[in-house]
Amino acid sequence: xxxxxxxxxxxxxxxxxxxxxxxxxxxxxxxxxxxxxxxxxxxxxxxxxxxxxxxxxxxxxxxxxxxxxxxxxxxxxxxxxxxxxxxxxxxxxxxxxxxxxxxxxxxxxxxxxxxxxxxxxxxxxxxxxxxxxxxxxxxxxxxxxx
Amino acid sequence: xxxxxxxxxxxxxxxxxxxxxxxxxxxxxxxxxxxxxxxxxxxxxxxxxxxxxxxxxxxxxxxxxxxxxxxxxxxxxxxxxxxxxxxxxxxxxxxxxxxxxxxxxxxxxxxxxxxxxxxxxxxxxxxxxxxxxxxxxxxxxxxxxxxxxxxxxxxxxxxxxxxxxxxxxxxxxxxxxxxxxxxxxxxxxxxxxxxxxxxxxxxxxxxxxxxxxxxxxxxxxxxxxxxxxxxxxxxxxxxxxxxxxxxxxxxxxxxxxxxxxxxxxxxxxxxxxxxxxxxxxxxxxxxxxxxxxxxxxxxxxxxxxxxxxxxxxxxxxxxxxxxxxxxxxxxxxxxxxxxxxxxxxxxxxxxxxxxxxxxxxxxxxxxxxxxxxxxxxxxxxxxxxxxxxxxxxxxxxxxxxxxxxxxxxxxxxxxxxxxxxxxxxxxxxxxxxxxxxxxxxxxxxxxxxxxxxxxxxxxxxxxxxxxxxxxxxxxxxxxxxxxxxxxxxxxxxxxxxxxxxxxxxxxxxxxxxx
Numbered sequence: 001x002x003x004x005x006x007x008x009x010x011x012x013x014x015x016x017x018x019x020x021x022x023x024x025x026x027x028x029x030x031x032x033x034x035x036x037x038x039x040x041x042x043x044x045x046x047x048x049x050x051x052x053x054x055x056x057x058x059x060x061x062x063x064x065x066x067x068x069x070x071x072x073x074x075x076x077x078x079x080x081x082x083x084x085x086x087x088x089x090x091x092x093x094x095x096x097x098x099x100x101x102x103x104x105x106x107x108x109x110x111x112x113x114x115x116x117x118x119x120x121x122x123x124x125x126x127x128x129x130x131x132x133x134x135x136x137x138x139x140x141x142x143x144x145x146x
Numbered sequence: 147x148x149x150x151x152x153x154x155x156x157x158x159x160x161x162x163x164x165x166x167x168x169x170x171x172x173x174x175x176x177x178x179x180x181x182x183x184x185x186x187x188x189x190x191x192x193x194x195x196x197x198x199x200x201x202x203x204x205x206x207x208x209x210x211x212x213x214x215x216x217x218x219x220x221x222x223x224x225x226x227x228x229x230x231x232x233x234x235x236x237x238x239x240x241x242x243x244x245x246x247x248x249x250x251x252x253x254x255x256x257x258x259x260x261x262x263x264x265x266x267x268x269x270x271x272x273x274x275x276x277x278x279x280x281x282x283x284x285x286x287x288x289x290x291x292x293x294x295x296x297x298x299x300x301x302x303x304x305x306x307x308x309x310x311x312x313x314x315x316x317x318x319x320x321x322x323x324x325x326x327x328x329x330x331x332x333x334x335x336x337x338x339x340x341x342x343x344x345x346x347x348x349x350x351x352x353x354x355x356x357x358x359x360x361x362x363x364x365x366x367x368x369x370x371x372x373x374x375x376x377x378x379x380x381x382x383x384x385x386x387x388x389x390x391x392x393x394x395x396x397x398x399x400x401x402x403x404x405x406x407x408x409x410x411x412x413x414x415x416x417x418x419x420x421x422x423x424x425x426x427x428x429x430x431x432x433x434x435x436x437x438x439x440x441x442x443x444x445x446x447x448x449x450x451x452x453x454x455x456x457x458x459x460x461x462x463x464x465x466x467x468x469x470x471x472x473x474x475x476x477x478x479x480x481x482x483x484x485x486x487x488x489x490x491x492x493x494x495x496x497x498x499x500x501x502x503x504x505x506x507x508x509x510x511x512x513x514x515x516x517x518x519x520x521x522x523x524x525x526x527x528x529x530x531x532x533x534x535x536x537x538x539x540x541x542x543x544x545x546x547x548x549x550x551x552x553x554x555x556x557x558x559x560x561x562x563x564x565x566x567x568x569x570x571x572x573x574x575x576x577x578x579x580x581x582x583x584x585x586x587x588x589x590x591x592x593x594x595x596x597x598x599x600x601x602x603x604x605x606x607x608x609x610x611x612x613x614x615x616x617x618x619x620x621x622x623x624x625x626x627x628x629x630x631x632x633x634x635x636x637x638x639x640x641x642x643x644x645x646x647x648x649x650x651x652x653x654x655x656x657x658x659x660x
Contacts, residue, residue: 003576003577004577007573007577011319018326018341021341022340022341025333025338025340026336026338027336027338028336028337028338032335032599032602032603033599033602033603033606033607034598034599034602034607035336036333036335036336036338036340039329039594039595039598039599040326040329040340040341043322043325043326043329044326046318046319046321046322047319047322047323047326049315049318050315050316050318050319050322051319053315054313054315054316054319057315059312059313059316059577059578062576062577062578064576065372069371069372072371072372073368073371073372076367076368076371077368077565077569080364080367080544080565080568081562081565083548083561084548084558084561084562084564084565085558085561085562087548087552087558087561088556088557088558092549096545099541099544099545100541100542100544100545101541103367103371103540103541103544104537104538104540104541105537106371107370107371107536107537107540108535108536108537113537114537117537117538117541118541120538121538121541121542121545125542125545125546125549129549129553133197133200133201134201135197135200135201135549135553136553137549137553
């Protein structure tokens with residue numbers, strides 16, 4: 001119930017923002033009969049209507065994770081964001097080892113297998129992707145590689 | 147004998163050593179991907195696209211590889227259904243009903259062999275059906291103008307959403323969300339930016355591969371962490387392997403009937419392989435004289451859903467190739483592949499690039515035979531791979547997803563966007579909002595808008611033009627029916643409870659993720 005209502009409410013605001021943004025699309029004198037705004041208007045309208053329907057007729061809630069699991073998920077999210085930002089500057093191997101190791105630890109909290117998984121995946125995937133598949137990955141931080 | 151000469155052309159392209167090698171690799175990887183719980187066909191194919199693209203494969207080779215993965219997944223899903231009572235992917239859900247009881251009775255080997263043969267029959271006949279029917283449908287599709295295409299896109303969204311969700315508002319929400327995201331970027335007609343908020347990265351629009359890998363693969367990471375990886379496979383046992391000729395012979399009509407049912411379900415836009423296997427199983431059970439043995443390890447209860455889902459997988463390629471409108475999540479991903487390779491599916495594909503169409507069909511036949519050979523004597527290899535623990539598997543898959551997107555675009559922005567789509571996918575699936583229409587919206591949004599605007603140019607802004615031809619009226623009627631009818635039919639289409647899926651998040655969508 002609550003999940004659907006919150007999502008519906010968020011989407012109502014998102015749809016209004018979308019429609020507002022669509023109204024601001026510049027059009028040129030070369031345009032076709034309906035121009036670049038009409039289709040976004042229709043879509044925004046559909047989102048608005050279905051969001052209102054979700055608000056008025058919510059389904060029963062799914063099992064949302066409890067706070068401990070939620071913290072774990074938040075940690076995973078932070079990890080993935082950090083990984084996405086660090087692969088370019090720091091090269092492939094080190095961030096991958098850390099990210100894979102932490103993910104592994106979150107699934108099965110035993111430090112040694114997790115560390116081995118991280119190290120193995122960091123180096124193994126690099127070798128596979130770089131040499132077997134020929135992708136242009138950089139192994140180590142750019143500063144070190146010159 | 148047009149078809150035979152076309153097929154000969156196809157085989158002359160597909161039977162080179164390179165493509166044969168790629169077909170074998172694709173079948174192998176596909177079977178593994180299908181067998182691993184939590185890594186379904188759409189996931190698997192989505193993960194493979196960026197990689198095959200950065201490998202610099204030409205269009206034909208990439209198509210052969212990816213369709214082999216696609217068919218391989220459909221074969222692979224049954225392995226974990228039978229051995230673990232956990233469907234390896236959504237369409238294999240029905241196979242748990244009789245497959246696992248057979249395994250418990252010590253007949254795991256028989257169940258695997260029967261399901262492999264049933265998969266082969268279903269997929270092979272569906273590929274024959276594809277070769278026969280696709281050119282016919284392509285000829286009809288020639289008469290489609292922009293108004294008809296617009297109606298066709300509506301039909302795809304309505305049936306996919308209507309059948310795939312339990313709540314019509316949520317289905318509409320999902321489709322509109324995808325379409326809304328497709329609008330981001332420069333408008334093709336006027337060249338004006340839309341919804342980019344001044345961000346240069348967004349001028350080219352949202353890369354659908356980023357969205358697909360995020361919504362499918364990264365979202366799965368969150369689900370896996372949430373479930374503490376309790377679905378990872380441990381302790382798989384397999385007895386001796388012999389061919390159960392008697393059971394196979396007894397199930398011959400079951401396989402043929404289920405193939406037909408599955409094929410039809412596959413051709414319908416939006417229905418997909420899960421519905422195919424469900425209808426095949428339900429139908430077979432309904433006409434069986436020994437109804438009460440279904441669910442307790444009846445070999446025909448294994449043959450029916452497997453023939454059904456593999457036939458549907460072949461059938462689903464028909465609307466994708468002839469009309470450019472995918473009928474399921476995985477064919478949506480295959481459409482993404484074609485678009486990435488600069489191939490636009492549709493009737494013109496059949497006349498302008500017949501080598502692609504017939505090469506693809508020929509490679510499907512090859513993949514089928516490779517899979518049959520691979521899945522009967524070599525099934526032990528896959529069972530062994532199934533026992534890789536989740537704490538190695540999941541980080542591996544996550545990293546592969548990142549490498550794929552990174553090597554495709556080389557930008558941190560796209561990886562961050564992929565993570566954002568992962569969060570979106572998690573929230574949507576938690577709320578029981580199907581994710582496949584979102585993908586379809588992102589994929590088709592610009593085409594859909596384009597056909598609407600071209601129709602309006604033709605009619606000079608007269609909206610009634612959208613309903614002016616017989617074909618478009620038929621499509622609109624089917625669209626409305628496809629969206630509304632499931633509300634009333636839902637009562638009859640209730641799925642039986644499969645044990646592993648009672649707690650599984652994937653259970654809720656019939657057409658999702660297959």
